[in-house]
Amino acid sequence: MKSSRGILLSVFLVPLACLVALPFYYIVVNTLKTQPETAAQPLALPTSLYLDNYIEVFRDIPVLQSFLNTLYVTVLSIAIMLLIGSMAAFGVLIGRGRLASIVGVILVIAFVVPGQATLVPLYRMLAGVELVDSLNGLVVMYACGSIFCYFLIIGYMRSLPTELFEAARIDGAGPFRVYWSIALPLIRPILVTVGVFQTMWVWNDFITPNVFINSPQKQTLVLQVYTAVGEFTTNWPVFMTLTVIVLIPMVVFFVFAQRQIVSGLVNGSVKG
Structure with a gap:
């Protein structure tokens, strides 16, 4: 009984956690992209690690x-x-x-x-x-x-x-x-x-x-x-x-x- 209740709770909470984490994922992955890449594929993983955004922030x-x-x-x-x-x-x-x-x-x-x-x-x-x-x-x-x-x-x-x-x-x-x-x-x-x-x-x-x-x-x-x-x-x-x-x-x-x-x-x- 307890195991089935835990499974049902996980089935409910895991998608909810993913939904809550989606905006954070969106922000983090786009910090590693160029602006054209962000506009073309905002939810995709970066093709390469582009760290110039961090350099530009600390510089300017x-x-x-x-x-x-x-x-x-x-x-x-x-x-x-x-x-x-x-x-x-x-x-x-x-x-x-x-x-x-x-x-x-x-x-x-x-x-x-x-x-x-x-x-x-x-x-x-x-x-x-x-x-x-x-x-x-x-x-x-x-x-x-x-x-x-x-x-x-x-x-x-x-x-x-x-x-x-x-x-x-x-x-x-x-x-x-x-x-x-x-x-x-x-x-x-x-x-x-x-x-x-x-x-x-x-x-x-x-x-x-x-x-x-x-x-x-x-x-x-x-x-x-x-x-x-x-x-x-x-x-x-x-x-x-x-x-x-x-x-x-x-x-x-x-x-x-x-x-x-x-x-x-x-x-x-x-x-x-």
């Missing part, structure tokens, strides 16, 4: 600078989001007064407001403090994702035994000491899970850098892909090559982090 496009820009923004943004989200979750969880309840309601309201609806006022605010066209301005924008982190972290925190926090406070530990020494080690699985999700969001985000970044030397990798599309003509093999280069870091990151994602979600469900 500041890929390394854009990679460093993206890495800087992503690492700093994730660190700030996890810190603010976990501190807010801890404060609301152990808070017993009206202020903690009000803050929780405000965060719920802020979470349901679409980010696109706030782009114009946020642009004016950042322009007022000279953070438009700045990588640090992008970090400030992405720090707003702390709300998403807060909701996932507080759900995990509610499953923890609050007696640990109370015992530490009775022993004389202050709120920050309880947070740093007790809460953070206990919520490490959900921090890793949330960090992975937010990393993929920041790395692949297009709207925010497209609105707030103007200088070519400050562009992120996703913006470089966008600018590679010409107004009248586009070298599609070069465009796909740049797309693959942008995807490689996230694919590698996800492969190494997927175990942590599953572990964090499973631990949260078991504790809940």
Whole structure:
């Protein structure tokens, strides 16, 4: 019975996996072709390994600078989001007064407001403090994702035994000491899970850098892909090559982090 069920599951999942992998296959094989070959046979395997597309991308496009820009923004943004989200979750969880309840309601309201609806006022605010066209301005924008982190972290925190926090406070530990020494080690699985999700969001985000970044030397990798599309003509093999280069870091990151994602979600469900 179990074997037949596994066979049926494989019959369903293997074609589905092939369907999902088809766009990735299409992009990768066309990075190894000339433009006429791509136009003539887009789904066929390349007749020979044509690596000039990769050479042209690294020669004509500041890929390394854009990679460093993206890495800087992503690492700093994730660190700030996890810190603010976990501190807010801890404060609301152990808070017993009206202020903690009000803050929780405000965060719920802020979470349901679409980010696109706030782009114009946020642009004016950042322009007022000279953070438009700045990588640090992008970090400030992405720090707003702390709300998403807060909701996932507080759900995990509610499953923890609050007696640990109370015992530490009775022993004389202050709120920050309880947070740093007790809460953070206990919520490490959900921090890793949330960090992975937010990393993929920041790395692949297009709207925010497209609105707030103007200088070519400050562009992120996703913006470089966008600018590679010409107004009248586009070298599609070069465009796909740049797309693959942008995807490689996230694919590698996800492969190494997927175990942590599953572990964090499973631990949260078991504790809940």
